[in-house]
Amino acid sequence: MPSKWNFGTIGLKLATILGFLFIHIPIFIIIMYAFSTDEKTFQFPLPGFTFKWFGVAWDRNDIWEAIILSSQVATISTILAIILGTLACLAVYRSKFFGREVISFLVILPIALPGIVTGISLRSAMSLFGIPFSTWTIVIAHATFCIVTVYNNVLARLRRSSHSMVEASMDLGANPWQTFRFVILPNIATALLAGGMLSFALSFDEVIVTTFTAGQQSTVPIWMLTEFIRPRQRPVTNVVAVFVILVTTIPILVAYYLTKEDEGGKK
Amino acid sequence: MTNTLDKFFTFLFYRKGLAIFLLLAPLLIWLGVVYLGSLFTLLIQSFFSIDSFSGVIKREFTLESYYDLFRQSTNWDIILRTTTMAFTVTVVSAIIAFPIAYYMAMYAGPKLKPILYLGVMLPLWSSYLVKVYSWKLIMAKEGILTWILEKLGLLHLLDVILSIPVIGGTSLSFSYIGMFLVFVYIWLPYMILPIQASLERIPKSLLEASSDLGGGPAQTFRKVVLPLAFPGVVAGSIFTFSLTLGDYIIPTIIGNSSYFIGMAVYTHQGTAGNIPLAAAFSMIPIIIMMVYLMIAKRLGAFDAL
Numbered sequence: 001m002p003s004k005w006n007f008g009t010i011g012l013k014l015a016t017i018l019g020f021l022f023i024h025i026p027i028f029i030i031i032m033y034a035f036s037t038d039e040k041t042f043q044f045p046l047p048g049f050t051f052k053w054f055g056v057a058w059d060r061n062d063i064w065e066a067i068i069l070s071s072q073v074a075t076i077s078t079i080l081a082i083i084l085g086t087l088a089c090l091a092v093y094r095s096k097f098f099g100r101e102v103i104s105f106l107v108i109l110p111i112a113l114p115g116i117v118t119g120i121s122l123r124s125a126m127s128l129f130g131i132p133f134s135t136w137t138i139v140i141a142h143a144t145f146c147i148v149t150v151y152n153n154v155l156a157r158l159r160r161s162s163h164s165m166v167e168a169s170m171d172l173g174a175n176p177w178q179t180f181r182f183v184i185l186p187n188i189a190t191a192l193l194a195g196g197m198l199s200f201a202l203s204f205d206e207v208i209v210t211t212f213t214a215g216q217q218s219t220v221p222i223w224m225l226t227e228f229i230r231p232r233q234r235p236v237t238n239v240v241a242v243f244v245i246l247v248t249t250i251p252i253l254v255a256y257y258l259t260k261e262d263e264g265g266k267k
Numbered sequence: 268m269t270n271t272l273d274k275f276f277t278f279l280f281y282r283k284g285l286a287i288f289l290l291l292a293p294l295l296i297w298l299g300v301v302y303l304g305s306l307f308t309l310l311i312q313s314f315f316s317i318d319s320f321s322g323v324i325k326r327e328f329t330l331e332s333y334y335d336l337f338r339q340s341t342n343w344d345i346i347l348r349t350t351t352m353a354f355t356v357t358v359v360s361a362i363i364a365f366p367i368a369y370y371m372a373m374y375a376g377p378k379l380k381p382i383l384y385l386g387v388m389l390p391l392w393s394s395y396l397v398k399v400y401s402w403k404l405i406m407a408k409e410g411i412l413t414w415i416l417e418k419l420g421l422l423h424l425l426d427v428i429l430s431i432p433v434i435g436g437t438s439l440s441f442s443y444i445g446m447f448l449v450f451v452y453i454w455l456p457y458m459i460l461p462i463q464a465s466l467e468r469i470p471k472s473l474l475e476a477s478s479d480l481g482g483g484p485a486q487t488f489r490k491v492v493l494p495l496a497f498p499g500v501v502a503g504s505i506f507t508f509s510l511t512l513g514d515y516i517i518p519t520i521i522g523n524s525s526y527f528i529g530m531a532v533y534t535h536q537g538t539a540g541n542i543p544l545a546a547a548f549s550m551i552p553i554i555i556m557m558v559y560l561m562i563a564k565r566l567g568a569f570d571a572l
Contacts (some may be wrong), residue, residue, distance in 0.1 A: 012369060012370040013370065013374075015366035015370070016366065016370040016371070016383075019363060019364075019367040019455070022363075022452065023390040023455055024390060026401035026405060026452065027390065027397070029404055029411060030401040033404055042404045043409045044409065044410050044414045045414065084293050085294070087290045087291070088290065088291055088294040090290050091288075091290035092291075095283070095287055103294070106303075107294075107298070110298075112505070112509065113513070113552075113553065114510065115510075116515060116533070117306075117552060118302075118305075120309060120532055122301075122305045123542075124309045124545075125304060125308040127542055128312060143297070144297070144302050147297075175277050176279065201392060205394045205396065212533075224397075224400070225396065225516065229519070229520070241400060241401075248392060249392075252389060252393070256388065
């Protein structure tokens with residue numbers, strides 16, 4: 001940048017630093033509270049430091065049940081999202097037909113509309129058709145809004161990879177399946193993995209749509225929400241919060257590194 | 268088996284239209300049936316009504332739920348309260364996000380840029396519920412914020428702010444200010460990224476041209492940078508506005524228990540079992556968002572997404 005643009009640099013830097021502190025500090029505070037010896041309040045400074053709550057949380061069956069359900073839901077939804085998203089990408093990326101914009105719009109809609117709308121509409125459909133709540137109703141809901149992460153990641157990768165490789169493969173006598181298996185798939189593999197990771201994190205964390213489609217079962221976020229409203233053991237909630245931070249942060253970091261080369265515009 | 272599969276794929280390869288159709292079908296069936304189908308049943312259910320004695324839903328076309336919805340002034344309050352909050356959160360998020368995005372796009376070097384980008388991405392994606400909860404800890408009476416203000420000798424300032432009518436309250440975690448703070452905190456990254464992307468796309472040559480033609484930094488900023496970055500602001504505002512409009516977790520956990528649209532929808536369908544009224548209620552954010560998206564499209568926000 002030209003150096004005469006200096007007039008506000010210090011102010012900008014300050015605003016950026018403050019902004020970043022604002023969006024990061026609360027997460028560290030949660031982590032800190034997981035080690036507090038204080039059982040009843042959110043007292044600061046912390047009266048003491050302990051690992052005790054991790055042990056207590058470990059022994060709680062309800063937490064394990066929630067974690068298992070969340071993992072199941074996130075895994076199945078991600079697989080569904082990968083299948084649906086990837087197939088659609090393969091159809092869309094090389095063809096310029098009327099539906100392309102429509103499909104992108106349709107895929108974004110479940111996360112662009114307020115979560116409450118997605119939640120209540122799925123809920124109302126389930127009640128209208130008398131579908132009982134189960135793990136599958138949660139999966140159906142989650143897969144619907146997870147498709148977008150896979151779709152966007154894979155489509156971005158396909159657009160950046162050159163089509164001449166596919167043509168070369170066909171020229172060399174490979175059939176379409178072989179071309180997909182040995183040329184396209186390795187090319188989009190990291191984008192698929194990244195999209196899948198994001199979709200897993202998205203599903204693992206979703207609460208609004210889940211409250212409408214879960215019935216009596218608790219996923220981890222539902223469990224947490226119940227604890228916020230009617231706390232049983234506050235420090236245990238803090239421990240679960242730290243666990244959730246890890247489960248959602250790690251896939252995001254992995255996804256970021258897997259798609260990093262995409263950002264530069266070159267493969 | 269593989270041979271038949273090969274033949275099948277080869278067959279498809281020469282029929283592009285059919286292949287595209289088969290590839291798209293699963294997604295279209297899923298989103299068409301599950302998602303659009305659900306939205307459609309929501310619309311239909313909003314025209315049903317509930318028998319107030321038996322609690323059974325009557326499946327006949329009626330405008331009763333809409334009548335119920337608009338008849339009560341409390342519902343108008345809820346709508347007004349939610350949209351005002353969404354609007355304020357959006358404006359303030361844009362004001363805070365702009366300098367950050369500007370720094371990221373225009374000043375950060377190639378080493379710093381990816382770090383800053385990741386620094387915005389992580390809080391954006393990390394657990395929503397945990398982030399809300401962390402503010403409950405921060406704003407608790409005995410919590411960290413009180414402690415800091417006390418050390419700085421500013422505790423009376425907090426009391427003054429909390430004594431402001433309407434937006435104040437008994438404590439930060441039971442007031443509109445507290446709720447507003449949490450909303451801004453949670454959605455801020457959604458505003459930073461689109462603005463940064465739109466600033467990123469401004470060709471540097473345009474800035475040079477502006478200064479060659481005698482435009483000062485302030486003039487260049489106002490006449491070149493701002494108009495080109497505006498679609499990014501609008502794109503970001505779609506998220507902040509829509510997410511605030513539909514959220515019911517933050518008003519449930521933080522706030523003075525006055526209703527927001529999301530909470531009203533949740534209560535009507537859950538505790539009251541009145542799905543028709545809940546459906547009619549949720550038509551409001553849908554309509555508001557449709558109008559909003561139409562305006563956003565006019566302003567070029569979709570190119571900035």
